[in-house]
Amino acid sequence: MTTHKAHILVVDDDLSHCTIIQALMKGWGYDVSLAHNGRAAVEQAKEIPFDLIVTDVRMSEMDGLEALKTIKAYNPAIPILIMTAYSNVESAVDAIKSGAYDYLTKPLDFDMLQLTIARALEHTHLKTENEQLKQQLTAAPQNMIGRSPQMRRLMDMIAMIAPSDATVLICGESGTGKELIARSVHANSSRRDQPMVIVNCAALSESLLESELFGHEKGAFTGADKRREGRFMEADKGTLFLDEIGEISLLMQAKLLRAIQEREIQRVGSNHTLTVDVRLIAATNRDLLADVESGKFRQDLYYRLNVMTIDTPALRERSEDIPPLVMHFLEKYATRNRKAVKGFTPQAMNLLLKYNWPGNVRELENAVERAVILLTGDFISEKELPLCINQFAQDNPHGDQADQAIQPLEQIEKQAILTALEKTGGNKTEAAKQLGITRKTLLAKLQKT
Known part of the structure; x- marks a missing residue:
């Protein structure tokens, strides 16, 4: 089993600060990419499945909070750390509510930065292992894949x-x-x-x-x-x-x-x-x-x-099963075609989730096999997906959400918290981890609900 070196995106319009953090993180054993505003961060996050993003709040063109929300829409699982000045902690609290993993105040305590990064990556790693274990359990009987x-x-x-x-x-x-x-x-x-x-x-x-x-x-x-x-x-x-x-x-x-x-x-x-x-x-x-x-x-x-x-x-009725199915077929055809494929870009996965799959799982499998065969790089992007999938996304920019009743954000948040607590047997610390928020934030939200 090959070890994976975590790839971190650092986002800050202070170029010297970016360079310092990049040097530190490389010294800690991470691969580091840089973006100097929120818009550039979003574009990179659409193409590259980063393991972690560390971003400043106040930036030109697009601030960190807006970038956070946009990136989370594409890739809800990615942990994002917020950097903010002492005088702007309110923005950090807003970021936590929007899905940030945690926040750090400037000037940075580099020991705390290293510890928080390690904790965030470990949280993601444990979550992935947990999902894989669940997938193995729900694969029975007879290799049926799905958790919906x-x-x-x-x-x-x-x-x-x-x-x-x-x-x-x-x-x-x-x-x-x-x-x-x-x-x-x-x-x-x-x-x-x-x-x-x-x-x-x-x-x-x-x-x-x-x-x-x-x-x-x-x-x-x-x-x-x-x-x-x-x-x-x-x-x-x-x-x-x-x-x-x-x-x-x-x-x-x-x-x-x-x-x-x-x-x-x-x-x-x-x-x-x-x-x-x-x-x-x-x-x-x-x-x-x-x-x-x-x-x-x-x-x-x-x-x-x-x-x-x-x-x-039908597959369109259980879209949450698409990611595990996709990864199952990716492993199958990457092995068969002797290719070292690392995965899908977030934008490609987003397209797969939005498509309505008239041919169901058989069509999905064919699309993944085709993408693996066409791929020349490490990650499958929208370029390797069939034209009909890209065209569907253009014709239906909001997927099938337009036909669904829009629930109040407070109700969605409440349901997510209750589901997390149910899955963790009432363990608030573990529920907070699964939700990607701190335990303190979870307790505050529970008081409101």
Whole structure:
């Protein structure tokens, strides 16, 4: 495991002060970049994922407080230290309220500066480790990635359904991971040591699908030069996953219904009945109930399949899962393409979060793979992302927020505090760390709430 040298951005319009701090921090073992006003700091922070930003408050063009708010909008996780004169502590308090990690008064106590930097970086490091641990825990079952409420409900549903032998119908848009869910159900069932067989119903014609599912006898049709066991027999004692079940014909629906009801099949060209023990999982991106009403899908088969239903959420409904998914795919394709990719620029990640992902997780994975292949530097920027993602951001500068009710800032802050306290079991010190504020600030806010 390679050690990471922290990269710090120092922002101050006093050039001599900047130079002194840069020399000190380099002596402490950090990489240091400089910006001489808030606007320059914002531009650099959009392109480079700094580990920490140390900024003065009073500067020309854009002051430190405005820069703080702008940078936090792009990268809420980055710790920012504020430097301010004794006479301007009120600005530092405003900065803390806006998300600054801490503040230091000028003239700087360099020992305190070193200690505060180390504490801020350690806080970020522990937070990252904590998130990674949580991600490992929430990756179960079967490498499913996500920490959103929708994914937690989905995983809870899988945990309840998997141990039974009930038929499962998985519904959701294309690219939402229906096959992965089916694999998770199988992997957490009593049949996990038996085969799981997958059939894409839409990829085969009616005659081929019948042979694929039930098998055929030698000579049953032209080209059938030997007996073939079907997928039902291959899946005996295990699980059969029928993807895109809504695409099969009414005739095949009748034959499938009999197999499910009677637990018996007949090979094509045979009158001999075979008993099978199969747990059936089906998936569709269609509205099967609407197809039942229009006569395209048999009602009796629908109810046989729909014993237990799992609805897969669209990626746009769980945007908080995008960062861990992105990093998972980044590691996967960086390894596959033998590239040392360090990550995404904050602006690139911002674009990924704003996009509505009509192709869901599959589209996200393709976008990351493409970006890794095109990348020539260390960090993936918006230049490596597909044109449609950049265009969407231009056409929708505020994402989908325009359609949402705007909550009062006080209410959002209160909810964030309550959530942090709940996650930390009421530990105010740890809650303050997770919120990126001091314990004193948290206590003051609790008195208001």
